[in-house]
Amino acid sequence: MRLFIAIAPDRTMRDALVSVQDALRRQGVRGSYAPPENLHLTLAFIGEFGDPDAVLAAMETLSFAPFSLRLDRLGAFNEVWWAGIEQSESLDALVRQLRHALAEAGIPFDRKSFRAHITLLRRPVFPRDRRPAAPPVPRAEMRAQRVSLMLSTRGKNGMIYTELGAVAARPEAISGSGRERTESE
DSSP states (O other): OEEEEEEOOOHHHHHHHHHHHHHHHHTTOEEEEOOGGGOOEEEEEEEEOSOHHHHHHHHTTOOOOOEEEEEEEEEEETTEEEEEEOOOHHHHHHHHHHHHHHHHTTOOOOOSOOOOEEEEEEEEEOGGGOOOOOOOOOOOEEEEOEEEEEEEEEETTEEEEEEEEEEEOOTTSEETTEEOOOTTO
């Protein structure tokens, strides 16, 4: 089973991400665009691992308060174009806590340094072989309130992501460098 742990964007964030993809398409950029239902922020890539229950058990040790995620830039890693997430102490703390829980449980994961981004497009092909100007990134924001264990399978039209389980934020949890405010405060 090919597994990863992620935060799914809410409707507002997903719509903002799709608007960036649409702007790239209007500029003539072709390639393998991530379908709206596959957009996500990967916290830990596990890869091939046959025990999703062990991963869920490790995830259940997480304790985090809801926190904000904001889009802030468009970037590229070689053949991947992505939307970046503004630096967040709460997000960084969650990733550290998650990776510690996975390591403690003996679950292998990709240990590359964490770069908060959402993949929009792979293998871009530019019109007239010229990279166009990056479209503006909407200042979309969402509350991160759950972390999902995802199964990745190859379908005939691309990757299919299926949620196998999730853990929810706890409003009373301590996150980042201090207590996060909840919606009711």
